[in-house]
Amino acid sequence: MQRRSFLKKAGLGAVAGSAAVAAPVFAQSNxxxxxxxxxxxxxxxxxxxxxxxxxxxxxxxxxxxxxxxxxxxxxxxxxxxxxxxxxxxxxxxxxxxxxxxxxxxxxxxxxxxxxxxxxxxxxxxxxxxxxxxxxxxxxxxxxxxxxxxxxxxxGTQMGGWYRKEIKSVADLQGLKMRTAGFAGEVLSRMGVVPQQIPPGDIYPSLEKGTLDAVEFVGPVDDEKLGFQKVAKYYYYPGWWEGxxxxxxxxxxxxxxxxxxxxxxxxxxxxxxxxxxxxxxxxANNPAALRRLIGSGAVLKAFPRDVMDASFAASNELYKEFCAKNEMFKKIHDNYMEFRDNIVPWFRVAEGSYDNYLGLALANQKKS
Missing domain, CATH: 3.40.190.170 (Bacterial extracellular solute-binding protein, family 7)
Structure with missing residues (x-):
């Protein structure tokens, strides 16, 4: 009896001891x-x-x-x-x-x-x-x-909202536009006056005329922020944010x-x-874009001369930063090599498919 009592107590002690050890280990790891x-x-x-x-x-x-x-x-x-x-x-x-x-x-x-x-x-x-x-x-x-x-x-963003129509690069002269990052520097070389404003302050600035144009994201966010109420021209693509x-x-x-x-x-x-x-x-940009157009937004593509001037100005700025910023050049060279290798593949597969399907669906609706 004494032996059985000892073993019973020893067993319980072992279990209790293991629990005492396990709990801190568990707590420490989680x-x-x-x-x-x-x-x-x-x-x-x-x-x-x-x-x-x-x-x-x-x-x-x-x-x-x-x-x-x-x-x-x-x-x-x-x-x-x-x-x-x-x-x-x-x-x-x-x-x-x-x-x-x-x-x-x-x-x-x-x-x-x-x-x-x-x-x-x-x-x-x-x-x-x-x-x-x-x-x-x-x-x-x-x-x-x-x-x-x-x-x-x-995803690829829109080119923003403008109070007036952009027919050529000349229409960008003196335009006060809310934009961020690299795009502002490129646009400034084409006459735009870039403004960096937090999201919550964009609409009031556009409404008061402090801004002439604004880019943010795309239809889902733009609709919620109400930009279409104060600037009706909605341009694409946002070449600064593929x-x-x-x-x-x-x-x-x-x-x-x-x-x-x-x-x-x-x-x-x-x-x-x-x-x-x-x-x-x-999933939600298509319906938001339709609603924006239904409420009076005028959808426009940037003129080709604006796109070409933007591409040229961007490449000039890349060269300047690469010349004076070693880290920028290191990242730029790697990023652009990757871009130049992958874009032709997308053009062959994704681009050709999307372009055909878009045209086929448009023709189907006409028939």
Missing amino acids: PKISWKMTSTYGPSLPPLYTTAQTFCKMVEEASDGNFSIRLYPAGEIVPGFGVMDAVGNRTVECGQTASYYYYGKDPSFCFDTAVPFGLNARQMYSWMYEGDGMKLMRELFAPRNIINFPLGNT SAQVSLYVNDEAYNSLPKQYQSLIEIASRAAGGKMIGDYD
């Missing part, structure tokens, strides 16, 4: 962590802001509530264009933004979002994940104490202190939430 995340955007721009919301929700649910990220819209913690500094100095652990807003810090950041006559959304995804894009962007962001992750793409990648910035110290499974979770959730963004835009 700790309770709470982060703050700021965004350049807010609830008035659903595809953009809801992507950040989706990302936060995925991280929390997949970690069984152990890793939570509280999202704050632009202005609640820092201004919309303060995301890079806020993440870099760890005012917040992470943030959602578009890197071309930080053109003034270094034009090289534009390659993380969009550059004139650059890659479309699928091509950008390929460059980032299958080319050298991610490696180069990580190198670029490292001195800012930031680890970057793609967090979606808007795609526009949105990014997740994570403070490097905060990221490196995470367990490996949480680090992987950030990458997985950012990819999944980002995929939802492009799907949202592609």
Whole structure:
């Protein structure tokens, strides 16, 4: 009896001991962590802001509530264009933004979002994940104490809203236009006066006449912001944004202190939430465009001389920056080589298919 009692007690002790050891190990590998995340955007721009919301929700649910990220819209913690500094100095652990807003810090950041006559959304995804894009962007962001992750793409954007018709390059002279990043510098060489204004301030500026034109994203966002009410001419294509990648910035110290499974979770959730963004835009832009036209918007293609002048000015500016910015040249050369190799393939396959189908459907409707 004594022997059986001893073994029983010893067994219970072993179980209790193992539980005592296992609990701290589990807690250590799956700790309770709470982060703050700021965004350049807010609830008035659903595809953009809801992507950040989706990302936060995925991280929390997949970690069984152990890793939570509280999202704050632009202005609640820092201004919309303060995301890079806020993440870099760890005012917040992470943030959602578009890197071309930080053109003034270094034009090289534009390659993380969009550059004139650059890659479309699928091509950008390929460059980032299958080319050298991610490696180069990580190198670029490292001195800012930031680890970057793609967090979606808007697809090819529109060329914006104008109070007056653009018939030639001459009509761009003196035009006060809200635009961001590299595009502003290119347009300025054709006479445009670029203005960088946060999303929430664009409509009032256009309404008051502080702006003559504005480009933002495309039909879904433009309709919600109401640009068609104050500028009826809607131009395409947005040659400065063949795609526009949105990014997740994570403070490097905060990221490196995470367990490996949480680090992987950030990458997985950012990819999944980002995929939802492009799907949202592609699914909802057609109906939004039809509504805009129905409410009086006049859809126009940029004249060929405007496109040609823009292409030439863009290439001139690329050469200038390559000559004086070593990092810019390193990224530019890699990015443009990738573009020049992939565009002919898209023209053969995707382009020819899309062009034929578009014409066939238009003819079918006429018959």
